[in-house]
Each structure stands twice: as C-alpha cells, then as structure tokens.
Amino acid sequence: MKITYPHMGPLNIALKTxxxxxxxxxxxxxxxxxxxxxxxxxxxPEFACLPLKINLGNFIETLEKGADTIIMLGGVGPCRFGYYGEVQREILKDLGFDFKMIIVEPPHGRLADFFKELSEEFPGIGWQPALKSLIFAIQKIFAADKLEKQLLNYRAHENETGLVTKIYDEYTKLLDESQNKKELDEVLHEGILKMKHNANRINDIQIKVAVVGEIYLLLEAFSNMNICKALNELGVEVTKTEYLSDYLKNSAFKLPQKLEFKKNAKGYLERDIGGHGLNTVANTVKYAKKGYDGIIQVFPFTCTPEIVAQGIIAKIGRDMNIPVMSLSYDENTGQAGYQTRLEAFVDLLARKKMKKI
Structure with missing residues (x-):
C-alpha cells in the first residue's frame, strides 16, 4: 500500500507522521x-467548487507518482464536501487510474467508532504504535497552528520584507522533522522567538483584520492567493478564525464551541446552514465586538453556506459599524484585481481609524 491524501494546511505534516x-x-x-x-x-464538473478541483488535481499528481490508495474525509449535512470523495473516486476511475479510495467519516464525538472504522483499513497494525503515532500527529497539528498564529502577527512588523516568512518556513520544516514531543516543543519555542526578534517595526496606524469563511479557503494559502501574507505585507495584523486544530477538536469531541457560535450569531442566524456558514456569521460578530478594524470573508465561488452568510455579515457590518469585504474564488480569479481590492480596503480601514484618533 502506498497511501496519499489531500493538502489542507498542516494536514500533510500530521498524516505523514x-x-x-x-x-x-x-x-x-x-x-x-x-x-x-x-x-x-x-x-x-464545471460548477464544482474550488477545493474539489484542487484536491482532484493533487490526487492525479500523486497517482502519477505511484500512489495506490487515497484517504479522504467524508461528511454529512448541506455542504457538498461530504460527497467530494465519491465524485473524485468516479472521475479518477473514469480516467483509468487503479487505486483504492478510503473515505473516513468525521467522528462527531464517536471516537471509538471512528478508530474502529479506520483500523479496519489497516489490519495487522498494533493499537499501541497506532495510538502513539496518532497522538504525535495531533501534537504537530497544534504546534504548526501556534506557529502560524504568531506569524500572522509578527510578519506585519517584520524588519525586512520576507524575513519572518523565511523563518516560519524553516521552522515549519523542523516541526515536520521533529521525532518526539520534547524536540517539537523546542522547535516551536525557538521559532516563535526568532520571528519575534525580527519583527520590531512600529506601524504609524496599526490595523487588525479578522479573516472568516470556508475552512479550506482559510487553511490553504494557494486557494486564497495567500491573502494573509498580502495583508501582513500591507502592515495589517491578521487573525484567521479557523485552524485545523479547531476543526479537529470540534469533530473529535462535542465541545461547547458550537454553543458559542450559536450565541454569537443569535439575532442574525439561528441555525446551522452547513459548511462553516454559522462559524462565519458568529466570528464576524465576535471580532467586531473585540474592536477589530475590519472583516474579510473568503469562500469558494458557488459555496451556498457562505453565500447565505455573505448577506448576513453585510448587515452585521452595518449594524456594528465595521467594514466587511467578501471575496469569492474560483479558477478564473486574477491576482492583480484581488491585490487592488485588498489595498483599497486597507486604505479605507486606515482612514476610518485616523478619524478616531
């Protein structure tokens, strides 16, 4: 068996481990x-959303390299993501590839059932080494997310353009190569300190933006045209509202975060509409209340939950007097036009903030 999987933030690091x-x-x-x-x-299919197309392209590339097994997450509910694996399997079979597709349903609090389902695909592997590998993989996800959260702050203040990104890339690679928890913690601590040491620039006006939206677009930089980096380079501190570690916690355990989302979204959205639509609305309210200067929503073109959320967060923006911008992406999206929109939005936020000073 030679197994492969899709890209999605630090997922590659975790699954490889x-x-x-x-x-x-x-x-x-x-x-x-x-x-x-x-x-x-x-x-x-023409109107399939961008994440499906990127995943399919990645699967073709890895099957060409010799992979014979694909592992893909399933899902339930209104979002089309739950059907991705089935669609991709049929397309790849039609293209003549000989492979096995393992579609694993998210646990939704049923960890015992989840592990049982997964273990059936890998007979002969002892539960002790499997559990040890799983725990270390999860630890790497949390470490990678912590490193990125610091990146999105420090890069807005870097002393030399590209320096903090270079440090981040170096230490992400070291996180990937870590062999134990002690080494992982040391790499994370050292990486954060190095980024901090090289980020002493003081901006005349400090702008903070929260990026909300569909999780794949938030996690995968290629899909959103590296929007966080573009904002950082304009001197903006960025808070991403979804990370792989958050998705893991909310899928594996029945945590109170869903109740928090419903509480924050109350009055604007009273039910789960699939995907991360509820999260988008709730996070817009949350960060508007925290005093952020602006909200940017990112989502794949044709994503129904995010299209519903788009209209709602525009109203939140008016009600709470916070500028909101929604950006949808597909294969025809142009980099230059989006960069111009970002620059104009940041300029708007700066002028609005200047009036308060």
Missing part, C-alpha cells in the same frame, strides 16, 4: 501549483 509511525508507505501530495489546478479544472 501518523502513517510513517505505523509503517505505511506514503506518497506526499506535491505542493499545489497552477498545474494542480489546471488538472482539477479539466476533469471536474
């Missing part, structure tokens, strides 16, 4: 490029 730890051969998905997107667009 987990499968390598139990002796399963892996074929890492190559970095997402324009070729990846072109392949996905060529063979996907």
């Amino acid at each position: 987990m499968f390598s730890g139990i002796g399963v051969d892996i074929i890492e998905p190559p970095p997402i490029t324009n070729r990846t997107l072109s392949l996905g667009v060529k063979y996907s």
